[in-house]
Amino acid sequence: MIRFTHATKVYPRTGTAVDDVTLSVGRGEFIFLTGPSGAGKTTLLKMVYMEERPTTGEVKVSGTSSVTARQRDVARLRRKLGIVFQDFRLLENRTAEQNIAFALEVTGAPQHLIGPKVARALTQVGLAAKGTSFPRELSGGEQQRVAIARALVNDPFVLIADEPTGNLDDRATRGIFQLLRDINAAGTAVMMATHNLELIRRQEFRTIEMNRGAVVFDSAEAPR
Amino acid sequence: MRTLRDALITFQRTPLLSALSVTTIAFSLFAFGLFGLVALNIREALDRLEDRVEIRAFIADSTETEQVAQAAGDIATFPQVLSAQVVTQAQALARAQRELGEFRDVFEGAVLPASIDVRLKPGMRDPATVKRVAARVKAFPFIDDIRYGEEWIEKLYRLRNIAGIAGLGLGIAFAAVSMIIIGATIRMAVLARAKEISIMRLVGATDSYIRRPFLIEGFTKGVLGGLLALLLTWIARTVIDRYLIQTVFFDGKLIALGLLAGALIGLVGSSVSVGRHLRRI
Numbered sequence: 001m002i003r004f005t006h007a008t009k010v011y012p013r014t015g016t017a018v019d020d021v022t023l024s025v026g027r028g029e030f031i032f033l034t035g036p037s038g039a040g041k042t043t044l045l046k047m048v049y050m051e052e053r054p055t056t057g058e059v060k061v062s063g064t065s066s067v068t069a070r071q072r073d074v075a076r077l078r079r080k081l082g083i084v085f086q087d088f089r090l091l092e093n094r095t096a097e098q099n100i101a102f103a104l105e106v107t108g109a110p111q112h113l114i115g116p117k118v119a120r121a122l123t124q125v126g127l128a129a130k131g132t133s134f135p136r137e138l139s140g141g142e143q144q145r146v147a148i149a150r151a152l153v154n155d156p157f158v159l160i161a162d163e164p165t166g167n168l169d170d171r172a173t174r175g176i177f178q179l180l181r182d183i184n185a186a187g188t189a190v191m192m193a194t195h196n197l198e199l200i201r202r203q204e205f206r207t208i209e210m211n212r213g214a215v216v217f218d219s220a221e222a223p224r
Numbered sequence: 225m226r227t228l229r230d231a232l233i234t235f236q237r238t239p240l241l242s243a244l245s246v247t248t249i250a251f252s253l254f255a256f257g258l259f260g261l262v263a264l265n266i267r268e269a270l271d272r273l274e275d276r277v278e279i280r281a282f283i284a285d286s287t288e289t290e291q292v293a294q295a296a297g298d299i300a301t302f303p304q305v306l307s308a309q310v311v312t313q314a315q316a317l318a319r320a321q322r323e324l325g326e327f328r329d330v331f332e333g334a335v336l337p338a339s340i341d342v343r344l345k346p347g348m349r350d351p352a353t354v355k356r357v358a359a360r361v362k363a364f365p366f367i368d369d370i371r372y373g374e375e376w377i378e379k380l381y382r383l384r385n386i387a388g389i390a391g392l393g394l395g396i397a398f399a400a401v402s403m404i405i406i407g408a409t410i411r412m413a414v415l416a417r418a419k420e421i422s423i424m425r426l427v428g429a430t431d432s433y434i435r436r437p438f439l440i441e442g443f444t445k446g447v448l449g450g451l452l453a454l455l456l457t458w459i460a461r462t463v464i465d466r467y468l469i470q471t472v473f474f475d476g477k478l479i480a481l482g483l484l485a486g487a488l489i490g491l492v493g494s495s496v497s498v499g500r501h502l503r504r505i
Contacts, residue, residue: 049426071431078428089423092337106429 001027001157001189002048002215007066008181009043009213017043019213022056025191027157030184032200033193033200035210041193044210045160049081050074062157068217079107082151082159082188086166088143090135096122096146097131109124119147141172148179158189165196230437232444237416241409242445244492248405249486250456252290252398257457257474257482259391264478265471266384279342279358287338287366294362296340304357306349309341319351338370351378399489406445406493410438414501419505438498439491446490450462450483 001188002025009018018040025031033041046052047059050066059063059066064077090099099116109117122128123146135143151159161180165173177199184190194200209217235242274490283292292310299308311319342361343460344354354372362370383421424434458473474482 075425075428075430078426081428083426089419089426091420091423102423103427106424106433107427108433154427 001062002191003023003060004044004047004057005060007047007059008056009040009047009052010055015103016213018047018054021213021215022057023208023215023218025158025189028184028187028189030181030190030205031192032197032203032205032207033191033210033214034197034200035206037195038044038212039210040213041210042162043213045162045191048158048160049078051085079154080156082146082148082154082156084144084159084161084164086137086163088140088147088167090143090146090150092135095132095134096127096138096149099135099146100150100153103153109155115150117153118149122151124152124183125149140168140171141175144168144172144176145179148176148183152183152188156188159183161190161192163193163195165194165199189208228437228440232441233491235441238409238412241412245402245405246445246448246452247447248398248402249489250452252395252402253450253453253482253486254349254456256391256395256451256485257453258393258460260388260474260478261457261461261471262387263384263391264474266380266387268382268472270384278343279354279361279370281340281342281358281361281367282337282369282371283339284366284368285337287341291366292338292340295366298401299340299342299361302357302360304344304353306343306345308343311339311341343356351381396488400483402449402489403493406442407491407497409445410442410494410497411501413438413441413505414498418505421502423481425505429477433494434502435498438494442490443487444490444494445484446488446493447483448486449490450486453486454479454482 004021007018007021008016010016021044033044035041043052047054047066048061050059050061050064050069052061053066061077062080064073069077076215091102094102097118100121101114104114104117118131119128122131125148127142127145127149130138130142133142135146138146144167148159148164149216161179164180165176168176179193180190188207207217208215291329296308296310313336316338320336340361342357348357358370358372358445361367421434461471461473
């Protein structure tokens with residue numbers, strides 16, 4: 001489903017961000033991506049949604065290759081992915097519902113499908129009652145839920161989460177993490193970059209550790 | 225629908241810059257329009273004058289009538305020639321007396337030379353053709369002298385060309401300025417919506433979708449500028465018509481062409497700018 005083959009990303013100014021990574025992510029997997037700041041986690045995730053392309057090597061996501069994909073192919077690929085960030089990236093002047101609907105509108109979804117899909121996504125993240133709230137009226141955890149609902153509304157096969165709990169307190173972190181687990185249990189793969197070792201330690205999920213751009217540990221390959 | 229709404233939002237967000245871009249497009253096209261109007265009216269005048277363009281070939285006194293008639297017949301077969309008519313001495317005198325009215329006594333007992341009056345086909349009345357035909361007519365041995373309004377025809381043609389070139393030059397300069405201003409407005413609009421655009425990309429909107437409202441915005445400004453220019457030109461024409469000389473205005477086709485030019489300026493200006501700035505988001 002997602003396959004890195006000797007993928008290396010070198011930035012002209014800052015040097016190598018991802019160094020010769022080969023790995024694959026299967027359908028419905030839950031993966032923790034961990035490692036110190038600057039280890040290359042964000043760049044690795046960016047290569048999944050093709051915000052960045054490898055300097056050498058290849059990343060193949062759901063049949064779309066980083067080597068041959070055109071801008072239009074990347075746009076199409078992203079409609080099958082869900083992406084969330086530490087800083088939520090919600091539009092302040094739109095309500096929760098409108099933020100979620102936005103993802104459908106700009107990808108040309110039929111008008112009559114937007115309402116029901118938005119309602120379903122809001123219910124899925126436990127915010128059915130807060131659809132008309134603006135982001136500033138919501139807590140950090142709730143804002144991240146709205147962002148997750150926006151990521152889910154297109155029924156992605158994988159949810160890419162870059163430090164989704166980085167800005168949240170413990171309670172909200174646990175809530176968001178539980179939500180990601182539920183989403184995963186319903187069949188969507190999750191790739192989550194995190195610093196939160198506490199979170200990882202308590203789980204059985206596959207863990208990939210990066211350092212200086214390279215994968216230094218992958219629990220899928222380690223002897224149990 | 226959403227695209228259209230997005231396009232109109234910019235007008236609200238930056239009303240001053242939007243008005244400025246519409247105005248510069250209007251001035252660009254107004255410059256085109258004014259000089260175009262001058263060129264058009266000179267052309268109109270030329271057409272009217274050209275109707276009267278005649279080559280008058282005066283015939284030597286001793287020439288046989290038959291010879292003259294045959295020559296007139298020959299001249300009439302030239303491809304540029306509409307008609308070639310023989311005017312005898314008596315007819316020439318009668319015409320002169322008729323045309324000069326009260327001064328007819330001057331011609332009492334005068335002898336005017338006979339001539340062949342040559343009229344050219346429409347579209348064949350430009351200075352070069354007139355000159356060429358005149359030269360051919362002059363080649364007949366019994367032609368004494370030949371007259372045609374060479375000087376004023378050439379002057380009018382030159383005037384028309386100058387008006388055309390001046391309008392084109394000024395118009396292009398203004399068009400360049402308006403494209404730059406439109407580019408600046410688009411740049412501000414793109415930057416103001418940077419977050420929105422980055423989210424659009426993230427959720428899989430295509431670049432052409434993201435670009436569309438900006439292009440519609442440029443197009444709308446161009447058409448508005450064109451309409452404003454049309455209004456200005458029409459006012460200018462009305463003033464000239466009332467206080468100076470009677471003039472003609474553009475026909476529907478030329479008006480449509482003007483509006484199209486405005487739309488094109490807006491579209492090109494916004495397209496170049498949006499392409500450049502989207503890459504930076």
